[in-house]
Amino acid sequence: MGKLVVTTFVTLDGVYQAPGGPEEDTRDGFEQGGWSVPYVDEDFGRFVDEDFGRFVDEVFSRAGAFLLGRRTYDIFASYWPKVTDPADPVAGKLNALPKYVASAGLRDPGWAGTTVIGRDLAEEVTAIKERTDGELQTHGSGALVRSLFALDLVDTLHLLTFPVVLGAGRRLFPEGFEPVALRHTGGRITSSGVSVQSYDLAGRPRYGEFPLPENN
Template identity: 75%
Template sequence: MGKLVSTIFVTLDGVYQAPGGPQEDTRGGFEHGGWSFVYGDEDFGRFVGEVFERPAAFLLGRRTYDIFASHWPKVTDPADRIAAQLNALPKYVPSSTLTDPAWSGTTVIGGDLAKEVTALKERTDGELQVHGSGALVQSLLDLGLVDTVHLVTFPVVLGTGLRLFKEGAVPTKFRHTGGRTTPAGVSIQSYDVAGRPDYGSYELPENA
């Protein structure tokens, strides 16, 4: 049984849209693409390298898949660990419109997302990694299918853009499993999903 692990970049105000470049995702007239670039120091790169030591397969949203597929197949240096993993390992894309993917090792999955991803986890030996793919991560969290989230928060507020934890998300509790902060101020925190929240009150008992 595999673990479904999400690694996602967000701003301080929770925006996940277009971290990598100005034209990456301009939905809604978004003009702040590329907001993560200036924070990519050695510590940040080391974390990304560590993540890419562990995948057994990848599960990618359609938009993230298209971005990756336009770049990583062109990177053929065997010393590039990220490219080597992405190009060699199985990639799965939930989509009703992607019919003939050109990137080798890609399988399109359709139908019931919960059923398909559960089956995919059951036959994966190791980490089934989701990178970016904010809308897909939202759905997977709501379905209770995510095991671990690496939430990478950058010290910038944008004010507009698609947010990861939006109104109506299923209430979810997380258990902190580790973290670090890079010299550039990027907070890298890891959480295991731990079910539904617990509730209490700070009010003093009447007879206290």
């Protein structure tokens, strides 16, 4: 069975909304979209932050299929099909590999290789994992990611934390999120200060307390 691997960007205060541009996601009047760009800005097809670019290359080299939420799918579908170089490490995989989009409203996806799912997320995603050779990867897709966590379908989380605090925007893990424990498996800090940390899921949190010292 393949692994379900989530890669997502957040700010230091946990915001995942609209990392890639001001018009990407303006829900709730959000006006600070594009907050990740200064840290990873591409220059003529190359990431200015080479450490970040190296991580992206590594992630996409392991992809076997993609599972996306509707909003992230629409953003990707408006951009990546226009990048036609098959040697591009991101576009080559996104355009060639199977894509699954969780949506109740999408009927006729225009991006080749796309299948719409959503009737029974647990059953359908489990079946996709079983038949995927390589990682089933989810990028962005905050609402879908929360559903995948709640269903215990996530195997690995790559959390990229950017050195910026916004004070507004949708949080990846809001109040009321199902508690989950994670085991740290590796990490790095890029030259622009992005913290790239990887975790495997480890069930539910354990709790304890610090006892008061005994009096001598």
